[in-house]
Amino acid sequence: AQSVAQPEDQVNVAEGNPLTVKCTYSVSGNPYLFWYVQYPNRGLQFLLKYITGDNLVKGSYGFEAEFNKSQTSFHLKKPSALVSDSALYFCAVRAFGGYNKLIFGAGTRLAVHP
Amino acid sequence: EAQVTQNPRYLITVTGKKLTVTCSQNMNHEYMSWYRQDPGLGLRQIYYSMNVEVTDKGDVPEGYKVSRKEKRNFPLILESPSPNQTSLYFCASSLAGGTAPDTQYFGPGTRLTVL
Numbered sequence: 733a734q735s736v737a738q739p740e741d742q743v744n745v746a747e748g749n750p751l752t753v754k755c756t757y758s759v760s761g762n763p764y765l766f767w768y769v770q771y772p773n774r775g776l777q778f779l780l781k782y783i784t785g786d787n788l789v790k791g792s793y794g795f796e797a798e799f800n801k802s803q804t805s806f807h808l809k810k811p812s813a814l815v816s817d818s819a820l821y822f823c824a825v826r827a828f829g830g831y832n833k834l835i836f837g838a839g840t841r842l843a844v845h846p
Numbered sequence: 847e848a849q850v851t852q853n854p855r856y857l858i859t860v861t862g863k864k865l866t867v868t869c870s871q872n873m874n875h876e877y878m879s880w881y882r883q884d885p886g887l888g889l890r891q892i893y894y895s896m897n898v899e900v901t902d903k904g905d906v907p908e909g910y911k912v913s914r915k916e917k918r919n920f921p922l923i924l925e926s927p928s929p930n931q932t933s934l935y936f937c938a939s940s941l942a943g944g945t946a947p948d949t950q951y952f953g954p955g956t957r958l959t960v961l
Contacts, residue, residue, distance in 0.1 A: 764947035776952040783947050826947055832877055832940055836888035
């Protein structure tokens with residue numbers, strides 16, 4: 733069965749420090765991987781996706797993610813966190829044969845402190 | 847502006863009173879989908895639609911209905927809501943729903959409370 737794990741409910745980081753939000757996945761075949769962000773009282777906003785090719789994917793707002801096939805991971809990273817990055821982050825994997833159905837992780841709340 | 851819209855944004859209702867949450871997209875997308883978001887569970891797919899008049903069940907379809915009579919609209923219907931359907935609902939759309947890994951774009955969400 734396809735699944736996504738986000739092992740941390742919350743990540744705390746000081747403004748200006750690098751941040752990492754972890755994601756591991758399990759899926760049959762090659763994965764398509766996505767990161768979305770949810771700000772309070774807002775919908776999900778697309779950040780980036782991995783389809784194929786370069787393992788380092790760059791996305792919106794300075795975020796990037798590294799695909800690691802051997803570790804089945806797709807961690808979200810940013811070199812220097814901003815207070816405005818504080819939000820709920822979701823990792824999602826495209827289910828094999830699922831006609832664009834996304835399997836989501838439970839979400840990780842990122843808190844960036846001044 | 848390209849967007850997915852949902853109405854209402856907030857709804858409080860009582861058990862058994864039929865309700866409809868509307869979803870509309872202006873991007874000419876073929877694929878539309880409904881998800882519900884619950885704490886600790888992430889988002890789970892309720893129903894999806896590959897195109898007009900083509901719909902199918904997702905992972906948690908019980909208690910819900912959908913229809914796709916027009917390409918831009920994909921309403922979610924709760925014919926007899928129950929308290930366990932209290933949740934945050936998201937509509938999403940993408941260009942196509944086949945094997946291509948198109949990005950799904952989400953609406954702002956509808957927070958539903960069933961008393």
